[in-house]
Amino acid sequence: MPICVFDITPDGTALPPVADRPLGDGYRWWHFDLSDPDLPEFLADHVPDIPAAALTAPETRPRADMYGDGLILNLRGVNLNSDGPADRMVAVRIWVTRSMVVTVRMRRIFALNEIRERAEAGQAPTTPMGFVGALTAGLMGRVRDTVFDLAERIDALEDTMHDDAAPLPAELVEERRMAIRLRRYLGPQRDALMALLATDTAMMSQGQRARLREHTNLAKLAVEELEALIARMTAVQDHHTAQAALAQGRNGYVLSIVAAVFLPLGFLTGLFGVNVAGMPGVDVPWAFAALCAGLVILTATAIWVLRRMRWI
16 A cells, blocks of 8 residues: 555645545645555556656666656655665655656655645645645755754864874764765765756746756755865874874874983993893992992983984
């Protein structure tokens, strides 16, 4: 059984479907879940083979193609369900003609639920392309909000660049992965909306085309923003990597200086610590004081040499 079926009249009223009802300028909206066992039989009776195959494809990418007098659409929206992150985008498969709109989803899509609620309230989109416009607006509006929320989080991550001692933010990797995934799907969606905008179909009025142009511009903006966010996160990571390399270099430099100063001291103390006969000064009371003074002089000399060589 479909999730819902409505006969949409030209004034936006949604009525329960009746088999022999004349639709006139209205249309019928069928909404299915991909796992519905009745879906193949319905498609075989009402939809041509190629659009039917597109509606039941297990994997999709955004597309907009004319087929006969109908339109095949695949669109994606952010996943707002509890079963995964927003960047695991959900797909909606659509077949549109003058008298029919068929939508198929695998997971719940809030933009479709919103249209369903409007239909139940008697405010459904009045034409099939109006339905497509409303769905596109719902999908892209949620995409915009998700991208802008991500941008705000990246702004906070960039603030860590002002603190050289701050470690690399742990969430940077996940945020970058999210931006890349969103860019992966929204790039083709932008292209699909551009193709839909360029489609020469009598089903789309000039007003609907103008509104679709705004949704297409929003898709372009989202893709450009995601590309900028990916570059900004790369800059944040590069900054922290550079700061870590500088800190490691400074630490290594300090250790090298300490080693250069104490290497001769260690040699002498090791030499005079040999417990064998013949060591000078064993029977001289002031020999230890002389050794300490010699070590001080040797340390000062080593530091002077290092300064002359501009190592410190």
